[in-house]
Amino acid sequence: MKRRDFVGLTGLAAGALFLPSLPGFGHTPVDPARLLEPGADVIIKKRLADAALNAAKTAGADYADVRIGRSLNQYVFTREKQVQNIVSTESYGVGIRVLVQGCWGFASTSVVTEANLAATAREAVSIAKANKLVMKEPVQLAAQTGYGEVSWKTPIQQSAFEVPIKQKVDLLLAANAAALDAGANYINSALFQVNEQKYFASTDGSYIDQDVHRLWPTFSATAVDTKSGKFRSREALSAPVGLGFEYLTPNAAEQVRGPQGTDTVGYKLRYDMLADAALAGKQAKAKLSMKSVTPGKYDLVLDPGHLGLTIHESVGHPTELDRVLGYEANYAGTSFATLEWKAKNLPYGSKAVNIVADKLQPGSVGNVGYDDEGVKTREWDLIKEGKLVNYQKIRDQAHIVGQKESDGCAYAQSWEDVQFQRMPNVSLRPGTAKMSPDEMVKGVDKGIYIAGAGSFSIDQQRFNFQFGGQLFFAIEKGKITEPLEDVAYQSNTQEFWGACAGSCDQSDYRLFGTFFDGKGQPAQVSSVSHGSATTRFNGVNVINTARKVG
Amino acid sequence: MAILSKDEAQTLLKKVLSYSTADECEASLRGRTSGNIRYARNSVSTAGSQNSVSLAVESRFGKRSGIATCNEFDETTLRRCVQRAEEIAHLAPESPEYVALLGPQTYLSPPSTATTLLTAITRAQAAADSMTLCAAKNLTAAGFLDGGTSFVAKRNSKGLEAYQQSTNTDFSVTVRTADGRGSGYAIADVTDPAKLNAKALTQRAADKALSSVNAKAIEPGKYTVILEPAALMAGDDLSLLGGMIFGMGAREADEGRSFLSKKGGGNRKGEKLFDERITIYSDPMNAEAPGNAFDGDGLPTKRQTWIEKGVVKDLFYTRFWAEKSKLPATAFPNGFIMAGGTQSTTELIKGTAKGILVTRLWYIREVDPQTLLYTGLTRDGTFYIENGVIKFPIKNLRFNESPIIMLNNIEAIGRPQRLAGCMVPPLKIRDFTFTSLSDAI
Numbered sequence: 001m002k003r004r005d006f007v008g009l010t011g012l013a014a015g016a017l018f019l020p021s022l023p024g025f026g027h028t029p030v031d032p033a034r035l036l037e038p039g040a041d042v043i044i045k046k047r048l049a050d051a052a053l054n055a056a057k058t059a060g061a062d063y064a065d066v067r068i069g070r071s072l073n074q075y076v077f078t079r080e081k082q083v084q085n086i087v088s089t090e091s092y093g094v095g096i097r098v099l100v101q102g103c104w105g106f107a108s109t110s111v112v113t114e115a116n117l118a119a120t121a122r123e124a125v126s127i128a129k130a131n132k133l134v135m136k137e138p139v140q141l142a143a144q145t146g147y148g149e150v151s152w153k154t155p156i157q158q159s160a161f162e163v164p165i166k167q168k169v170d171l172l173l174a175a176n177a178a179a180l181d182a183g184a185n186y187i188n189s190a191l192f193q194v195n196e197q198k199y200f201a202s203t204d205g206s207y208i209d210q211d212v213h214r215l216w217p218t219f220s221a222t223a224v225d226t227k228s229g230k231f232r233s234r235e236a237l238s239a240p241v242g243l244g245f246e247y248l249t250p251n252a253a254e255q256v257r258g259p260q261g262t263d264t265v266g267y268k269l270r271y272d273m274l275a276d277a278a279l280a281g282k283q284a285k286a287k288l289s290m291k292s293v294t295p296g297k298y299d300l301v302l303d304p305g306h307l308g309l310t311i312h313e314s315v316g317h318p319t320e321l322d323r324v325l326g327y328e329a330n331y332a333g334t335s336f337a338t339l340e341w342k343a344k345n346l347p348y349g350s351k352a353v354n355i356v357a358d359k360l361q362p363g364s365v366g367n368v369g370y371d372d373e374g375v376k377t378r379e380w381d382l383i384k385e386g387k388l389v390n391y392q393k394i395r396d397q398a399h400i401v402g403q404k405e406s407d408g409c410a411y412a413q414s415w416e417d418v419q420f421q422r423m424p425n426v427s428l429r430p431g432t433a434k435m436s437p438d439e440m441v442k443g444v445d446k447g448i449y450i451a452g453a454g455s456f457s458i459d460q461q462r463f464n465f466q467f468g469g470q471l472f473f474a475i476e477k478g479k480i481t482e483p484l485e486d487v488a489y490q491s492n493t494q495e496f497w498g499a500c501a502g503s504c505d506q507s508d509y510r511l512f513g514t515f516f517d518g519k520g521q522p523a524q525v526s527s528v529s530h531g532s533a534t535t536r537f538n539g540v541n542v543i544n545t546a547r548k549v550g
Numbered sequence: 551m552a553i554l555s556k557d558e559a560q561t562l563l564k565k566v567l568s569y570s571t572a573d574e575c576e577a578s579l580r581g582r583t584s585g586n587i588r589y590a591r592n593s594v595s596t597a598g599s600q601n602s603v604s605l606a607v608e609s610r611f612g613k614r615s616g617i618a619t620c621n622e623f624d625e626t627t628l629r630r631c632v633q634r635a636e637e638i639a640h641l642a643p644e645s646p647e648y649v650a651l652l653g654p655q656t657y658l659s660p661p662s663t664a665t666t667l668l669t670a671i672t673r674a675q676a677a678a679d680s681m682t683l684c685a686a687k688n689l690t691a692a693g694f695l696d697g698g699t700s701f702v703a704k705r706n707s708k709g710l711e712a713y714q715q716s717t718n719t720d721f722s723v724t725v726r727t728a729d730g731r732g733s734g735y736a737i738a739d740v741t742d743p744a745k746l747n748a749k750a751l752t753q754r755a756a757d758k759a760l761s762s763v764n765a766k767a768i769e770p771g772k773y774t775v776i777l778e779p780a781a782l783m784a785g786d787d788l789s790l791l792g793g794m795i796f797g798m799g800a801r802e803a804d805e806g807r808s809f810l811s812k813k814g815g816g817n818r819k820g821e822k823l824f825d826e827r828i829t830i831y832s833d834p835m836n837a838e839a840p841g842n843a844f845d846g847d848g849l850p851t852k853r854q855t856w857i858e859k860g861v862v863k864d865l866f867y868t869r870f871w872a873e874k875s876k877l878p879a880t881a882f883p884n885g886f887i888m889a890g891g892t893q894s895t896t897e898l899i900k901g902t903a904k905g906i907l908v909t910r911l912w913y914i915r916e917v918d919p920q921t922l923l924y925t926g927l928t929r930d931g932t933f934y935i936e937n938g939v940i941k942f943p944i945k946n947l948r949f950n951e952s953p954i955i956m957l958n959n960i961e962a963i964g965r966p967q968r969l970a971g972c973m974v975p976p977l978k979i980r981d982f983t984f985t986s987l988s989d990a991i
Contacts, residue, residue: 086642127597130674226813227814459913461989464946492988
């Protein structure tokens with residue numbers, strides 16, 4: 001997906017609901033009932049995969065992997081009192097990647113027969129051979145033991161596809177009504193449901209069958225003051241999750257109240273869409289007349305639903321090894337955290353900063369059993385007590401940093417795209433001492449509490465960034481005093497994480513996430529979660545974003 | 551199979567429509583055959599080809615609509631596809647925004663095909679030329695070349711018939727010095743790949759990389775800037791001009807939630823919002839950046855002015871919103887043309903006493919939709935200009951600026967160049983707001 005689509009879609013801004021051609025989402029629209037039909041049996045998939053693997057080997061491949069993918073999606077879009085669109089899609093096909101004398105080749109097809117998969121495998125081999133003409137360094141693939149025939153499924157309680165469409169529409173329309181009743185003039189809401197049925201086979205001897213589910217309910221409520229011409233929006237505080245429809249059953253035990261005086265609620269693994277929409281309607285309206293922030297240095301207290309995006313941009317991306325090495329130089333950019341920088345053992349942040357990568361956290365969108373090159377997923381440290389200790393890497397990168405194994409974070413957005421290194425969940429470990437957001441605010445003399453993710457921008461090496469948010473509250477002498485508007489903070493990665501004064505404890509830990517992290521050319525999207533507890537950063541530069549035009 | 555001729559496409563669509571039992575039915579075919587090569591660290595990282603053709607059928611019963619698609623074209627599959635669209639339509643709720651399908655239309659014929667296309671070998675050769683040039687100078691190249699042919703065809707039960715074939719090739723390259731202290735960028739997109747010179751573009755990026763080493767820090771603040779076209783428009787991300795122009799929807803403005811909303815209600819059509827030298831229009835017949843002959847609804851595109859001499863002339867009206875507003879609908883264009891002068895970027899530099907040359911802006915995001923305040927950063931070649939010459943490279947800067955303010959602070963407009971299917975001139979602008987420094991190179 002192109003970044004501009006990502007921007008429009010996540011913003012759900014007025015007029016941005018331009019539905020067609022969402023790669024990774026789109027594909028063949030089908031009857032919703034089709035989404036409940038089982039895909040091909042594993043016995044058939046193994047036979048198809050073997051036909052491709054054998055053809056690749058015969059044609060000269062030293063290694064080959066086959067991904068048979070069936071991708072099912074349904075999205076429901078509404079605005080105010082009406083349904084805008086309900087689309088159910090299916091995409092089925094096979095991607096074949098081969099390594100021939102140190103050169104990669106890839107080809108994909110939607111014609112899933114043994115004969116055509118063999119032909120596609122041969123095409124991948126011929127592309128690899130053509131690329132050999134310009135090869136400089138042969139690919140070195142980290143060894144991987146085959147797992148034999150294994151399977152994995154997202155631990156969900158209820159598949160969203162089993163829920164009648166009417167129930168989903170009713171939920172979104174009820175959320176819209178709650179926001180409109182509470183003060184919003186407009187609301188766009190959406191429910192994204194994803195099921196990736198992935199079968200991976202390789203010449204290493206792995207045959208991995210996975211059934212991956214993800215869900216994302218979201219909305220954007222807007223209040224308009226026609227008289228002054230002013231408008232303000234408040235977006236949902238939900239997160240994309242690796243859960244079934246159970247995410248939408250409210251549960252008080254999964255809710256975290258923001259600091260006293262903020263009237264905000266954060267959500268763990270269960271979301272109350274109606275309550276959040278009602279609050280959003282009220283807050284969008286209130287934003288029309290909030291006090292504009294006075295720029296300056298403030299201690300920031302950042303809610304996990306906000307901090308997740310800052311972690312994503314300032315830690316997730318710079319620690320991707322392909323960016324560090326320069327493979328993304330022409331598009332997503334490189335990284336300040338080069339191998340040379342790491343060797344200097346300079347601080348990435350304060351001692352309170354412990355950041356971990358994983359694809360294991362239940363409820364996270366990154367959660368899978370095996371990655372897209374047949375490596376069992378795991379957890380590993382990226383930053384320990386403020387020092388960078390590792391990167392994110394896949395099989396053909398491990399040797400570059402003197403390691404023998406992949407981290408299990410290869411991903412392709414569909415069978416027709418080639419897999420490459422993608423960000424796993426990257427999360428800030430919560431504090432070990434007991435602390436609630438209220439207790440954290442008590443210690444702040446002059447600060448701002450920020451909830452929800454807003455505008456975001458960072459340079460191509462991940463030094464300088466600027467973030468907005470959804471809701472801002474002034475903190476004075478340990479107390480929340482009033483809501484604020486027009487807030488954004490500008491900092492740079494090492495300075496910001498160096499100013500990290502600690503996090504609340506595990507009881508406050510929540511996941512932020514996105515369905516649309518973009519990288520690569522042609523661009524691919526991937527889903528990622530970022531966990532953290534409410535965290536304090538001292539003395540951060542806050543700017544006022546209000547402007548006057550024409 | 552991927553590229554069907556007009557006759558092949560219409561014959562197939564006619565067959566599809568003959569299976570329909572719906573009140574209204576529209577069938578569309580879309581196909582593309584393309585190839586790409588990507589390289590980094592002076593080595594090819596990925597290469598592939600894509601071939602696809604798909605049929606979409608929309609069936610309508612009253613105000614209920616259903617869509618189904620398929621990518622196989624035997625009779626059984628085609629019949630099943632039409633049947634499925636009809637089944638889905640029966641299940642769908644009535645659309646309160648229903649507008650009847652369009653009848654026969656007359657379309658322009660944009661000059662949009664090339665006779666020769668790149669092949670896997672010529673793509674690899676272009677990449678090799680780019681990499682060899684850089685390796686010889688101890689520079690590192692990362693680039694992407696992607697090109698092919700597309701077609702789209704439409705036919706409906708009201709008599710609409712549309713077909714268009716087009717070709718497009720995109721190339722971009724980032725060249726960095728071996729020590730990572732300099733970086734340069736060049737980008738081009740063409741209808742005819744014969745016009746693409748990957749080597750010359752790589753040379754340009756290489757020159758910028760070499761001359762951007764030893765960048766000096768300057769104080770953030772308001773500066774006169776010369777923004778090259780890549781700093782104004784991007785095909786793969788939000789951009790200062792693209793974000794503003796493609797955000798000119800009438801509905802959002804009328805609803806009070808756009809930079810074009812009017813205080814008290816309505817939109818700002820007819821108001822002068824920009825410097826009188828600003829004129830922006832769409833023209834599918836432009837020789838250098840031809841456009842689509844029709845939009846997704848089958849509406850014919852034509853030369854249409856959005857901003858004329860600083861005045862908002864028109865907004866995008868969807869068919870539904872046009873009907874509601876009792877105004878003509880506007881086909882959604884796939885590109886725009888900003889009128890300019892004759893000066894090259896070099897000439898703009900010559901006429902600048904003090905200022906900053908910006909090669910490219912990056913990671914642009916909207917900060918405030920009300921004022922269209924955007925933030926983002928300079929990248930891959932930022933230089934200080936004094937007395938008409940480039941004096942020294944400067945460190946990258948973050949800006950917070952609104953294109954509305956920017957297009958009121960015009961000093962000069964250069965000669966438009968094609969970028970991302972649009973024609974964009976370099977702009978010289980005073981008082982462009984930089985708010986902080988970045989260490990990124």
